[in-house]
Amino acid sequence: MLKALTSTCCSHTSFGANVQRHVTFGDLTSPLLRVLRGQNRKSPYVFRRFFCSDSTDGSEPVDPEVKRVELSEDEAVADSKASSAIVSTAFRPEDYLTVIALPLPHRPLFPGFYMPIYVKDPKLLAALVESRKRQAPYAGAFLLKEEEGTDGSELEKNMYELKGKDLFNRLHEVGTLAQITSIQGDQVFLIGHRRLRITEMVSEDPLTVKVDHIKEKPYDKDDDILKATSFEVISTLRDVLKSSPLWRDHAQTYTQHIGDFTYPRVADFGAAISGGNKLQCQQVLEELDVHKRLQLTLELVKKEMEISKIQESIAKAIEEKISGEQRRYLLNEQLKAIKKELGLETDDKTALSDKFRERLDPKKEKIPPHVLQVIEEELTKLQLLEASSSEFNVTRNYLDWLTALPWGEYSDENFNVIQAHKILDEDHYGLTDVKERILEFIAVGKLRGTSQGKIICLSGPPGVGKTSIGRSIARALNRKFYRFSVGGLSDVAEIKGHRRTYIGAMPGKMVQCLKSVGTANPLVLIDEIDKLGRGHAGDPASAMLELLDPEQNANFLDHYLDVPIDLSKVLFVCTANVLETIPGPLLDRMEVISIAGYITDEKMHIARDYLEKMTREACGIKPEQVEVTDSALLALIENYCREAGVRNLQKQIEKIYRKIALQLVRQGAVGVQLQPDELKAKSGSVSNETVIVEGSDNTAEAEIVVDSASDQNPNSTDQSGTSEDTLEAEKIHESETLEKVLIDKSNLDDFVGKPVFHAERIYDQTPVGVVMGLAWTSMGGSTLYIETSQVEQGEGKGALNLTGQLGDVMKESAQIAYTVARAILLEKDPENPFFTNTKIHLHVPAGATPKDGPSAGCTMITSLLSLALNKPVAKDLAMTGEVTLTRRILPIGGVKEKTIAARRSDVKRIVFPEANRRDYDELAPNVKEGIEVHFVDDYRQIFELAF
Numbered sequence: 001m002l003k004a005l006t007s008t009c010c011s012h013t014s015f016g017a018n019v020q021r022h023v024t025f026g027d028l029t030s031p032l033l034r035v036l037r038g039q040n041r042k043s044p045y046v047f048r049r050f051f052c053s054d055s056t057d058g059s060e061p062v063d064p065e066v067k068r069v070e071l072s073e074d075e076a077v078a079d080s081k082a083s084s085a086i087v088s089t090a091f092r093p094e095d096y097l098t099v100i101a102l103p104l105p106h107r108p109l110f111p112g113f114y115m116p117i118y119v120k121d122p123k124l125l126a127a128l129v130e131s132r133k134r135q136a137p138y139a140g141a142f143l144l145k146e147e148e149g150t151d152g153s154e155l156e157k158n159m160y161e162l163k164g165k166d167l168f169n170r171l172h173e174v175g176t177l178a179q180i181t182s183i184q185g186d187q188v189f190l191i192g193h194r195r196l197r198i199t200e201m202v203s204e205d206p207l208t209v210k211v212d213h214i215k216e217k218p219y220d221k222d223d224d225i226l227k228a229t230s231f232e233v234i235s236t237l238r239d240v241l242k243s244s245p246l247w248r249d250h251a252q253t254y255t256q257h258i259g260d261f262t263y264p265r266v267a268d269f270g271a272a273i274s275g276g277n278k279l280q281c282q283q284v285l286e287e288l289d290v291h292k293r294l295q296l297t298l299e300l301v302k303k304e305m306e307i308s309k310i311q312e313s314i315a316k317a318i319e320e321k322i323s324g325e326q327r328r329y330l331l332n333e334q335l336k337a338i339k340k341e342l343g344l345e346t347d348d349k350t351a352l353s354d355k356f357r358e359r360l361d362p363k364k365e366k367i368p369p370h371v372l373q374v375i376e377e378e379l380t381k382l383q384l385l386e387a388s389s390s391e392f393n394v395t396r397n398y399l400d401w402l403t404a405l406p407w408g409e410y411s412d413e414n415f416n417v418i419q420a421h422k423i424l425d426e427d428h429y430g431l432t433d434v435k436e437r438i439l440e441f442i443a444v445g446k447l448r449g450t451s452q453g454k455i456i457c458l459s460g461p462p463g464v465g466k467t468s469i470g471r472s473i474a475r476a477l478n479r480k481f482y483r484f485s486v487g488g489l490s491d492v493a494e495i496k497g498h499r500r501t502y503i504g505a506m507p508g509k510m511v512q513c514l515k516s517v518g519t520a521n522p523l524v525l526i527d528e529i530d531k532l533g534r535g536h537a538g539d540p541a542s543a544m545l546e547l548l549d550p551e552q553n554a555n556f557l558d559h560y561l562d563v564p565i566d567l568s569k570v571l572f573v574c575t576a577n578v579l580e581t582i583p584g585p586l587l588d589r590m591e592v593i594s595i596a597g598y599i600t601d602e603k604m605h606i607a608r609d610y611l612e613k614m615t616r617e618a619c620g621i622k623p624e625q626v627e628v629t630d631s632a633l634l635a636l637i638e639n640y641c642r643e644a645g646v647r648n649l650q651k652q653i654e655k656i657y658r659k660i661a662l663q664l665v666r667q668g669a670v671g672v673q674l675q676p677d678e679l680k681a682k683s684g685s686v687s688n689e690t691v692i693v694e695g696s697d698n699t700a701e702a703e704i705v706v707d708s709a710s711d712q713n714p715n716s717t718d719q720s721g722t723s724e725d726t727l728e729a730e731k732i733h734e735s736e737t738l739e740k741v742l743i744d745k746s747n748l749d750d751f752v753g754k755p756v757f758h759a760e761r762i763y764d765q766t767p768v769g770v771v772m773g774l775a776w777t778s779m780g781g782s783t784l785y786i787e788t789s790q791v792e793q794g795e796g797k798g799a800l801n802l803t804g805q806l807g808d809v810m811k812e813s814a815q816i817a818y819t820v821a822r823a824i825l826l827e828k829d830p831e832n833p834f835f836t837n838t839k840i841h842l843h844v845p846a847g848a849t850p851k852d853g854p855s856a857g858c859t860m861i862t863s864l865l866s867l868a869l870n871k872p873v874a875k876d877l878a879m880t881g882e883v884t885l886t887r888r889i890l891p892i893g894g895v896k897e898k899t900i901a902a903r904r905s906d907v908k909r910i911v912f913p914e915a916n917r918r919d920y921d922e923l924a925p926n927v928k929e930g931i932e933v934h935f936v937d938d939y940r941q942i943f944e945l946a947f
């Protein structure tokens with residue numbers, strides 16, 4: 001603040017430096033003292049330059065030497081010439097009664113102080129230069145009055161535009177006689193001398209005014225009040241200056257001598273360096289009563305003191321804030337050191353080691369010795385490493401994994417076959433093969449006393465419950481369940497882990513599994529094993545082999561862990577949609593259980609007993625609120641969800657129940673809305689407010705109104721009766737309005753839309769040349785037609801065209817069929833030249849679906865013969881079987897799927913190869929129901945059946 005204050009006296013930094021040079025208080029100490037005491041009359045300029053009290057008194061003439069010191073060397077030379085011609089008495093300040101008026105924008109100039117100003121008006125500047133040359137270096141400095149409604153910045157701008165009378169009117173009457181010490185460019189340096197008062201204007205441009213020199217009113221130097229006030233000003237100034245380190249030196253110099261100043265000087269000095277605004281300063285300047293002036297100054301410096309205190313406290317607060325953090329850090333460090341010294345706390349490393357040892361201790365007996373050894377070595381290494389090194393982190397993470405694994409921890413297995421059976425039945429309908437296999441596994445475990453790790457592979461179309469049965473098996477065996485999908489997995493590191501040297505290295509899935517389940521005998525479900533990716537670095541299939549092979553996995557080596565772990569107690573269950581894509585060696589180690597898909601009857605059971613129940617609970621609907629009829633369910637299965645699995649069926653059921661939930665909530669909303677009406681009828685004591693809300697749609701609002709009715713009269717028994725009635729009414733109403741939602745075949749459309757599934761059966765009566773075959777895909781079995789048609793006829797035009805996105809095997813199969821059909825026709829009707837003279841087109845719809853495989857061989861022959869003989873084939877007959885050139889029928893795959901598909905398409909008779917008789921015999925009776933199967937090993941038998 002003081003810096004700012006002082007710079008107001010010399011408000012330009014460039015000039016500030018100048019001032020510093022002139023006003024070096026340390027240097028001036030003795031001359032100033034002497035001048036103030038009137039001892040050194042020879043060189044009064046030093047004093048005058050700083051504090052011109054003698055000149056302002058009017059007792060001291062200005063020495064021409066004063067000027068010489070202030071001028072530059074050139075000016076001094078010129079000046080010396082000029083001065084020789086002018087009488088020195090011409091420079092007495094009190095002789096100046098007409099002066100050029102200089103406007104001051106910011107602060108008044110106090111006697112004894114420097115002030116640089118800029119003079120932008122060239123005429124004025126020229127006049128000042130001229131007057132200096134004429135040995136009359138004095139002007140009047142007057143503070144400019146502020147125009148109403150303007151701020152300071154505009155004042156300076158406008159100042160240069162003010163001229164003559166306007167300027168005159170804007171000047172404060174009282175100002176200072178200012179000596180022009182030097183002029184550099186448009187910068188003029190002034191020293192204040194004595195107070196002036198404007199009496200009249202003399203000329204306009206530059207503004208020249210007549211002035212009176214004014215003096216303070218006489219005062220008694222020994223007046224105690226005056227003395228006390230001035231001392232108070234001095235002591236306050238001393239305090240202010242002391243608290244500001246920047247001005248401490250100056251303060252010392254000043255305060256040493258300030259006692260020698262006259263009272264008016266002390267007042268002027270205090271006001272000049274204070275931070276008072278320009279009007280306050282002007283007030284001090286205008287005040288001629290010394291006591292009053294001192295009081296005004298005292299006010300200003302006291303204020304300065306307060307500001308200085310605030311400044312100090314702000315600085316202190318900030319300093320404290322910054323150093324606080326640092327202090328806390330240091331204290332913390334000290335605290336740590338002290339604690340360590342006293343043995344109260346160990347350092348990070350020891351704490352870490354202790355944590356790991358704590359983990360190890362309870363299972364130390366079960367940990368294999370070689371693993372224990374590695375752990376001990378690593379723990380020792382941890383102590384030797386620098387805590388901030390990367391190696392330390394690697395070792396810490398490694399130890400974390402090693403100690404977190406469930407070494408020798410097993411969950412108590414369930415060997416109770418009956419209980420396991422119950423659990424399996426609870427979760428899934430049917431799936432007898434799978435369930436039987438699991439029960440066998442449990443039985444063996446019970447007899448042996450321990451269970452073994454095994455690999456079961458569940459294969460089948462999507463949505464038949466492969467994944468969910470895996471979870472159910474874990475529940476039945478009381479093992480922890482962990483599932484991970486290897487579909488598209490191409491990085492071996494996912495299975496075997498990264499080597500520890502890599503940044504961000506992680507162990508493989510199996511180690512992660514063991515850590516997360518916390519037991520060494522979980523059930524691990526490896527999903528989508530048929531979609532295992534082909535790795536660019538390493539072969540994931542081989543890694544899987546190591547993981548799954550019971551011979552190898554007792555010592556499974558994870559790259560990260562680097563110590564063998566025993567996975568032989570883990571039960572692996574894999575799922576796959578097709579077996580073909582599973583790598584041979586892997587498949588060889590698995591026990592495959594295929595789940596073929598469900599027939600309508602099974603789907604009905606699953607929907608009724610499992611999916612519906614599950615969905616109903618998930619939607620929060622009570623069994624009595626809804627009824628889905630058998631016919632609706634049947635229609636849903638037959639017309640909407642004809643695929644092998646039940647996932648789509650589940651989705652449709654969920655759709656139905658969501659719609660029911662919405663319907664119920666809507667009904668409920670209507671019910672509560674009507675409530676106030678009912679209450680009115682019942683109790684007749686509902687306030688008017690209720691009536692207002694009658695018919696409102698907003699349930700919440702209606703409820704609030706009823707509440708407020710009871711609030712109004714809390715003690716009334718009538719009212720409490722009303723709230724009970726409310727609940728009662730709610731219940732009655734709910735049961736009345738919430739009608740049971742009935743879903744029947746007729747309104748099924750409203751819930752699930754129109755059927756999307758059109759019958760696979762294109763023809764009601766198969767025309768000539770069209771025969772139904774049976775196919776099998778990863779989505780399950782399906783029926784498909786083989787169509788043949790005649791393109792053109794002519795001598796020797798016999799040929800065969802194939803369409804329908806057939807694969808190579810199927811194309812070859814068609815060629816074989818063509819040959820066999822020709823041979824058979826030759827046998828049956830030697831005269832018939834059909835194949836020789838007819839170009840035939842064979843197509844397999846739908847054209848957009850790629851098809852392959854040899855199993856449509858016998859269907860193709862039948863189709864070609866039907867066309868050649870111009871005889872349609874029985875409509876309820878479907879066939880499948882690969883044919884050799886010698887007409888033998890070879891076995892096919894997917895007997896169950898094909899049977900199910902045939903039943904879906906209302907086929908009554910199926911032709912299967914004789915070699916598949918065993919597969920068929922194994923099918924559950926409900927799958928075979930209503931089907932007449934013919935097993936054939938030669939095409940001739942099919943010919944008899946078809947025609």
Ligand SMILES: Nc1ncnc2c1ncn2[C@@H]1O[C@H](COP(=O)(O)OP(=O)(O)OP(=O)(O)O)[C@@H](O)[C@H]1O
Binds near residue numbers: 430431461462647
């Ligand atoms: N036999 C069944 N009894 C009861 N629910 C079943 C049965 N089969 C399947 N589900 C139900 O069908 C849904 C789909 O089953 P899941 O997800 O296990 O099929 P998935 O065979 O694993 O299919 P994907 O091959 O696509 O993985 C599950 O909610 C499951 O509960």
